[in-house]
Amino acid sequence: AQSVTQPDIHITVSEGASLELRCNYSYGATPYLFWYVQSPGQGLQLLLKYFSGDTLVQGIKGFEAEFKRSQSSFNLRKPSVHWSDAAEYFCAVAPLGGFGNEKLTFGTGTRLTIIP
Amino acid sequence: DTAVSQTPKYLVTQMGNDKSIKCEQNLGHDTMYWYKQDSKKFLKIMFSYNNKELIINETVPNRFSPKSPDKAHLNLHINSLELGDSAVYFCASSHIQGDTEAFFGQGTRLTVV
Numbered sequence: 001a002q003s004v005t006q007p008d009i010h011i012t013v014s015e016g017a018s019l020e021l022r023c024n025y026s027y028g029a030t031p032y033l034f035w036y037v038q039s040p041g042q043g044l045q046l047l048l049k050y051f052s053g054d055t056l057v058q059g060i061k062g063f064e065a066e067f068k069r070s071q072s073s074f075n076l077r078k079p080s081v082h083w084s085d086a087a088e089y090f091c092a093v094a095p096l097g098g099f100g101n102e103k104l105t106f107g108t109g110t111r112l113t114i115i116p
Numbered sequence: 117d118t119a120v121s122q123t124p125k126y127l128v129t130q131m132g133n134d135k136s137i138k139c140e141q142n143l144g145h146d147t148m149y150w151y152k153q154d155s156k157k158f159l160k161i162m163f164s165y166n167n168k169e170l171i172i173n174e175t176v177p178n179r180f181s182p183k184s185p186d187k188a189h190l191n192l193h194i195n196s197l198e199l200g201d202s203a204v205y206f207c208a209s210s211h212i213q214g215d216t217e218a219f220f221g222q223g224t225r226l227t228v229v
Contacts, residue, residue, distance in 0.1 A: 032217075034217055036220075038157075042222065042223075043206065043220045043221055043222040043223050044206065044208075044220040045220075046217050046219075049217050088157055090159065094218075103149070103161045103164060103172055104149070104161070104208075104210075104218050105161075106158075106159040106160075108156070108157070108158055109157045109158070109159075111157075
């Protein structure tokens with residue numbers, strides 16, 4: 001069964017500092033990988049996704065993520081955070097080729113707090 | 117235009133009541149989902165429908181009954197609501213195959229008192 005681990009429950013970063021949120025997955029093959037963001041009281045918005053090809057993917061809001069097969073990781077990064085980036089971030093995996101009879105499996109989330 | 121829309125956004129009700137949450141997507145997707153987000157923000161799938169047919173049914177009490185009248189709609193009916201049902205429920209949709217992601221609604225915050 002596929003699973004996702006986000007080891008950091010809560011991260012606090014100063015505005016303007018760099019950010020890295022960790023994500024590790026467990027799956028029999030290379031899955032599809034996603035990062036979603038949930039702002040307070042809001043739904044889930046896709047930041048970026050990896051299906052195949054270049055292992056460094058660019059997303060919205062200045063975020064990027066790097067897929068490392070050897071480490072089963074898909075860490076999210078941003079060079080300089082803004083106060084508006086404060087939110088809950090979820091890493092998720094789905095089977096290669098689409099959802100089929102499987103599902104999108106989420107990590108437990110990382111809450112990001114930004115301090116002035 | 118909202119891609120995946122859920123109604124209502126907030127729902128406060130008493131224990132024992134029956135309530136429904138509606139979901140509609142205008143993306144032409146063939147698969148729709150219901151996820152439950154608990155108080156610790158954990159997102160867990162409840163159901164998945166593909167072209168109106170149930171394909172995923174996780175361990176969910178049978179008080180929860182999804183209904184898909186067509187592939188653009190997936191409603192969630194909950195009977196005999198309990199305090200532990202309080203959560204945020206998210207509807208989502210996607211294509212079942214191919215390079216695609218799931219699109220989520222804004223969520224319905226259900227509070228059972």
